[in-house]
Amino acid sequence: MRSSRVAAKAPEVSATDANENAASGMKRADAGAKSSLVAVKRVVFEPTAPNPTPAPAKSPQGMAWIPGGEFSMGAQDPPEMDDVGMKATVDSRPIHRVYVDGFFMDKTDVTNAEFEKFVKATGYVTVAERKPRAEDYPDAPPENLVAGSVVFAPPNHPVPLDNYFQWWTYVPGANWRHPLGPNSSIVGKDNYPVVHVAYEDVQAYAKWAGKRLPTEAEWEFAARGGLAGKPYVWGDEFRPHGKWMANTHQGHFPDKDAGEDGYTGIAPVAQFPANGYGLYDMAGNVWQWTSDWYRPDYYQQLKSMGVARNPQGPDSAYDPAEPGHAKKVHRGGSFLCTDQYCSRYMVGTRGKGDVDTGTNHLGFRCVMTIQQWETAQKGAVSHSSPGQ
Structure with a gap:
């Protein structure tokens, strides 16, 4: 399988803000097409029914109790949603009922400091730090078989939004310790989210910590914070009373992030209000891995089941845009999401x-x-033993 990890000069980026949004910033001139999109927005959200099981007396350090229960899962389009938003929700329908058991969830994304403890304890080397093997990438030129990762590199001028290679590049030496490349560092950034982590890496961390990754259904139930039918983690309005609620992209995408929310690029964890369950950054800042394989038609399968109980995702991945690629679902959006290009900071949307x-x-x-x-x-x- 050809991977975006190995640069073929321009990497085939799996970054969720990319393929499916390539031209979504353009407005449709066809009023008939627009009216048909509006019709799709008329979805019904039933109330969330929290699990009546009492919360445990104690929670693990740094984690919040999520009660679980039955809820309506999927994307709700906010009023006046344009084509960018409609594009973002196309694989997040139909709305369907899901039940999940209660669980604990990390209050924040795993930080650099937390990941460093894991690495020091185990000697773990991330995928981005390993040199790709020629046998795994037989079509790649030898000079491209270098350790590294994919980095957002904005152009210094406006560009059409139909070619994401203009702002994503494979950088040799980029990894969790060096997020922008070998000359960058995480020194002084202990409380920033760890990035440049492949699925294998996050699975290894979770196992070491005695935890696991959330399913997509668990993630969405937790992100909603007890709210039902709201487009955002915090409610109906993107900026209630003019307040920024998440780290997203302002200004002109991709060349200028105005930083109106206080940050240009990634932010430390927990800089914006928590949701109803005490979770931070469930929208924006960095995307988050889930354990589910990605299929655009999976919600149709769940809808046919009635109330799906603790769904674990499809048995295999399928992305019609890249049929041979094994993809997992990302959730939450990132500091690059914007209404000009990627509006997947909306709570029900998928990456x-x-x-x-x-x-x-x-x-x-x-x-x-x-x-x-x-x-x-x-x-x-x-x-432990007496006297210790």
Whole structure:
């Protein structure tokens, strides 16, 4: 399988802000097409029914209890949504009912400091730090088989939005320690989200931490924070009372981020208000891995099941734009999302990415079941002894 990880001079970026949005910034002139899009927006959200099970007396450090329950899953288009928004929600329909059990979730994305503890404890080397093997990429020129990752490199002038190679590039030496390349560093950025992590990397961290990645359904239930039928994590309006609620892109995409929300580029975790469950940055800043394979028709399958209980995602991945690529679902949007190009900071929308590819706008957070928490507590007790 050809991967976006190996640069063929211009990488085939799996960054979720890319393929499916390539020309979505253009307005449709056809009023008939527009009216048909508006009709799609008339979706019905039923109330969220939280699980009545009492919350545990204690939560793992840095995690919040998510009660679980039954909810309507999928994208709700805000009023006056333009073609960019409609494009962002096309694989997030139909709205369907899902039930998830309760679980704990990290309050923030995994930070550089947390990931560094894992690396120091295990000696783990991320995918971006490893030199790609020629046998895995037989079509790649030898000079392109260098360790590195995909980095957002904005042009210094406006460009058409139909070719994302104009702002994404494969940078040798880019990895979680050097997010923009070998001359960059995370020194002084302990509380920033770790980025340039491939699916294999985040799975390794989760296992070490005694946790796992959230399913897509768990992620959305948690992100909604108890709200039903709202387009954003925080409610109906993108900027309630003029307040910025997430780290997104302002100004002209991709060449100018005005930083009106206080940040140009990635921000430290927890700089914006938490949602109803006490979770930070469930919209914007960095995309987040989930454990589900990506299929654009998966919601149709779930809809036919009635109320899907604890869905684990499809059995395999399929992206009609890149049929041979194994992709997982990304959620939450990033600091690059904008109403000009990618509006996937909306809570029900979906992203996708190759499992072997990280970028400088992709991170993750973990979840833990009650059973995992109880096992961890028993392990802590068994390793202690009187007098210690």
